[in-house]
Structures are given as structure tokens and as C-alpha cells.
Amino acid sequence: xxxxxxxxxxxxxxxxxxxxxYTVSGDIGASFTIVALQNPSSSSAHTxxxxxxxxxxxxGHNNEHNNLNITLTSRTYRGSIDFPDGGGEFVIKLIQTNxxxxxxxxxxxxxxSTVTTLTFQAETSNTNSYETFPxxxxxxxxxxxxxxxxxxxxxxxxxxxxxxxxxQNTSTTFEELNLANESSIITQIENAWYFKxxxxxxxxxxxxxxxxxxxxxxxxxxxxxxxxxxxxxxxxPFITSIDAGDKTITINSAQTFADGITLTFKAYGRSNIQxxxxxxxxxxxxxxxxxxxxxxxxxxVSSSTxxxxxxxxxxxxxxxxxxxGADVDNSGSNKVTEIATADVxxxxxxITVERAQLLAQGVVLTFIGSFAIINFSGNITINSYPNxxxxxxxxxxxxxxxxxxx
Numbered sequence: 001x002x003x004x005x006x007x008x009x010x011x012x013x014x015x016x017x018x019x020x021x022y023t024v025s026g027d028i029g030a031s032f033t034i035v036a037l038q039n040p041s042s043s044s045a046h047t048x049x050x051x052x053x054x055x056x057x058x059x060g061h062n063n064e065h066n067n068l069n070i071t072l073t074s075r076t077y078r079g080s081i082d083f084p085d086g087g088g089e090f091v092i093k094l095i096q097t098n099x100x101x102x103x104x105x106x107x108x109x110x111x112x113s114t115v116t117t118l119t120f121q122a123e124t125s126n127t128n129s130y131e132t133f134p135x136x137x138x139x140x141x142x143x144x145x146x147x148x149x150x151x152x153x154x155x156x157x158x159x160x161x162x163x164x165x166x167x168q169n170t171s172t173t174f175e176e177l178n179l180a181n182e183s184s185i186i187t188q189i190e191n192a193w194y195f196k197x198x199x200x201x202x203x204x205x206x207x208x209x210x211x212x213x214x215x216x217x218x219x220x221x222x223x224x225x226x227x228x229x230x231x232x233x234x235x236x237p238f239i240t241s242i243d244a245g246d247k248t249i250t251i252n253s254a255q256t257f258a259d260g261i262t263l264t265f266k267a268y269g270r271s272n273i274q275x276x277x278x279x280x281x282x283x284x285x286x287x288x289x290x291x292x293x294x295x296x297x298x299x300x301v302s303s304s305t306x307x308x309x310x311x312x313x314x315x316x317x318x319x320x321x322x323x324x325g326a327d328v329d330n331s332g333s334n335k336v337t338e339i340a341t342a343d344v345x346x347x348x349x350x351i352t353v354e355r356a357q358l359l360a361q362g363v364v365l366t367f368i369g370s371f372a373i374i375n376f377s378g379n380i381t382i383n384s385y386p387n388x389x390x391x392x393x394x395x396x397x398x399x400x401x402x403x404x405x406x
Contacts, residue, residue, distance in 0.1 A: 087113020316403025
């Protein structure tokens with residue numbers, strides 16, 4: 001008469017009180033004892049044993065309450081163990097007691113004790129053209145659910161060197177992106193969220209698709225390599241397979257990496273993020289609302305394509321922006337060709353336009369196509385928190401580009 005199996009969910013638990021069910025399978029007449037214990041949290045602490053009567057982990061051990069002695073009267077026996085609030089390391093042992101051979105089955109379960117923080121923030125490769133991005137945070141424990149709202153004013157850098165506005169860089173308009181019921185739009189928004197990790201190359205490669213790294217923490221199949229600390233990338237390589245044994249990564253296209261350089265990996269979309277850090281999200285619709293950009297004419301304009309403005313902050317040159325206002329001649333193409341004199345402070349800004357204008361000082365012009373501030377707002381459902389603090393980024397470059405003087 002033998003015990004065939006002892007099954008219990010050994011995945012990591014959050015710090016809230018919870019119960020785990022177990023199943024023992026074996027021959028009728030097989031006898032066994034179950035002992036559950038919590039390992040000491042420090043050298044001065046004591047091992048705690050599960051009392052199957054009070055259903056609590058307590059100091060000391062006695063055969064009456066801390067040993068669950070069972071003889072199978074059917075081929076399966078089911079029970080449960082209650083785990084307390086807080087964290088700890090737990091071991092559940094099954095010992096067969098009426099067998100000639102020692103049969104001990106041991107299961108280990110970890111319970112996290114800390115609250116983790118999720119930080120959500122926008123990110124860009126054009127850092128010089130943006131003011132500091134705002135963030136949103138949410139705290140929770142492993143496995144728990146929650147939500148977080150954000151309302152971010154994404155703002156163009158207010159400097160003469162970089163204050164040339166923010167432009168939409170997708171074929172989908174802001175109005176279309178705000179359609180929460182369109183599945184394609186939701187997918188587009190979802191795939192803008194990503195988790196970022198870095199790793200160090202262990203051994204140089206030349207025109208190869210396989211390389212080793214120092215550590216595989218948070219690195220998963222599907223991640224895209226987006227940056228190198230030295231050298232360059234060919235295309236946008238992504239991970240197709242990982243050999244955890246020798247820490248070898250295989251990618252879809254050949255690259256050349258020097259030994260010791262740092263690679264940046266990004267896991268885009270909810271599935272890849274979940275695979276990387278274990279957190280589960282529902283990325284809901286994002287509402288994008290640009291602030292209308294207006295400027296006052298600083299001096300009278302007399303049949304000229306040069307217009308003096310109070311300031312030029314947020315206006316892009318390069319024939320990307322149109323404008324309107326009292327007495328503006330838009331009878332033909334009339335885009336902003338150049339920011340002739342950039343000025344974000346309000347003293348001597350000058351723009352050049354396609355069509356000569358006759359405008360009075362003080363006329364307010366409305367510019368269409370570039371913005372100084374664009375608001376991004378939305379809500380994220382957190383279906384399950386990760387086991388450590390993590391940052392989730394929103395790729396603002398998928399929706400915005402930055403303007404230039406011409």
C-alpha cells in the first residue's frame with residue numbers, strides 16, 4: 001500500500017491570509033502523516049508548526065495537534081491549510097507511515113511580506129524636447145488587484161533650442177484614438193505600454209543571432225532590443241528563444257555586440273509584460289486632448305511673409321503647421337515654413353509663412369498641427385501585482401514627434 005502523490009499549489013502567495021487545498025492519492029489502507037511548518041524569519045525566531053485543530057501556525061510541536069494522521073479509506077484524501085497574514089517560508093511534508101520504504105514528499109511555498117509599488121510613466125527617446133514627465137503610482141501585494149488613473153500634461157520643453165512644439169505622428173487622428181470601443185485602437189494603446197530591462201553581454205559576437213548574457217532576470221521571449229551602450233543595432237531585433245541553462249539568447253536578426261556592453265530590452269503589450277514580471281494588466285483607452293495653441297501678433301505686418309509674434313513656443317516649422325485668425329489670407333497654401341527667430345519668453349519671436357499677410361498688432365492667431373501641451377488621461381486595471389517594485393512605461397513616441405525650426 002503506497003502513497004502515489006501529494007498535490008498542493010506551490011506558487012508564491014501574497015501577504016493576505018489565505019487557504020491552500022491539497023490532495024493525497026494512494027492505495028486504500030495506506031497511512032500517512034502531514035506536518036506543516038513555517039521556517040524562522042531570523043536566527044532569534046522559532047520554527048512555527050501548523051495546528052490542524054486551531055488552524056494556526058504556533059510555537060512548539062505536539063503529536064496530537066501538529067501531526068495530521070490519516071489512513072486512506074478511498075483512493076484520495078483532500079484537506080486545506082490556512083496561511084496567516086504577512087510573509088514567510090512554509091514547508092508541508094507528507095510522511096507515509098505504514099510502508100517498508102521511507103516515503104517523504106516535501107512541498108515549499110513562499111509568502112511575500114512587502115507591498116510593491118507600480119510606477120506608470122511616459123517615456124521618450126527625445127528627452128531634450130520635453131519637460132519632466134509626470135507619473136502615476138499604485139501599491140499592492142502579489143496576486144491582489146487594483147487600478148490606477150493618470151492625467152498627464154505632456155509638455156514641450158520651454159527653451160529656444162527645443163520649444164518647437166509637439167506633433168501627432170500617427171495616421172490615426174487624436175479623435176480616432178479616443179474611440180474606446182474600437183478594438184484596433186485599444187490594441188494600439190495597449191502595445192504602447194512596455195516594461196524595460198537591461199542586461200550585459202557575456203562574450204563578443206560578430207554577425208550572429210545568439211549571444212550570452214550575465215543574467216536573465218526579467219528577460220523573456222518577445223522582448224525587443226532597443227538600445228546598446230556601445231556600437232549600433234541593425235533593425236529591431238527581438239528575442240525568439242532563451243536557453244536558461246547557459247543564459248543564451250537567440251534573436252531574429254544577426255547583430256554584432258562587444259563583450260560587456262549593456263543592452264536595453266523592452267517587453268511591449270500586456271502579454272509580454274506579464275511574462276517578464278508576472279503582473280497582469282488591462283490597459284484601457286487613453287484620451288488624448290491637445291491644448292489649442294494661440295499666439296498674438298507683436299507688430300503690424302505689412303504684405304510680408306515674416307510675422308513677429310509675442311512668442312514662438314510650441315510652433316513647428318517645416319511646412320507642417322497651418323494657422324488662422326482675423327484678416328489672415330488663407331486663399332492659398334499658407335503653412336509655417338520656418339521659425340526664423342525662436343523665442344519662448346515673449347520678446348522677439350519671428351515666423352516665416354508661405355503667403356504674405358497684412359495683419360494688425362494684437363491679432364490672435366490659432367496654430368493647427370503643433371502644440372505646446374497635449375494631455376493624456378486614462379485608467380489601468382491591475383489584475384495582479386508583481387512581487388517587486390516595477391516601472392511600466394508608455395511609449396509617447398508612438399503618438400508624438402517633436403517639431404523643428406524648419
